[in-house]
Amino acid sequence: MSAEAAWTVYILASGHHGTLYIGITNDVRKRLEDHRAGRGSKFVSRYKVFRLVHVERFASPLEAIAREKQLKNWHRDWKVELIEKENPDWSDLSGLNFGR
Known part of the structure; x- marks a missing residue:
């Protein structure tokens, strides 16, 4: 994807095969920080989907x-299949470089 791709659709999980949350952002780092600090979705905070x-x-x-x-x-099965296609171990991808 080119450097101009600024919008991210993301899936968060509470753990391997855990609760899922789907969101959209133009700054994935800030959005993850907000979620993890309790400033994001109440659903994410309640179910610890980080x-x-x-x-x-x-x-x-x-x-x-x-x-x-x-x-x-x-x-849900389709979402799990999508995740496991690229990330079979359900690793936390937050360490990746997202450009913004």
Whole structure:
């Protein structure tokens, strides 16, 4: 994905095969920091969904919003398959360089 891809659709998990949360942001580092400090979603705080397990980058917010909506409508099994395709161990990807 090019450097101009500024929008991220992400999936957080509480652990391996744990509770999932899907979100969108234009600053993934700040959003993760907010979630982990309790300033993000109440759902994330309540269920301790802090592990970044999947990311997709988009150049436009409209593309990212469409993908977020699509993923939120998927069956859980499909989401698990998507995560395990790129991240079979459900490792925390928050150490990756996201550009912004």
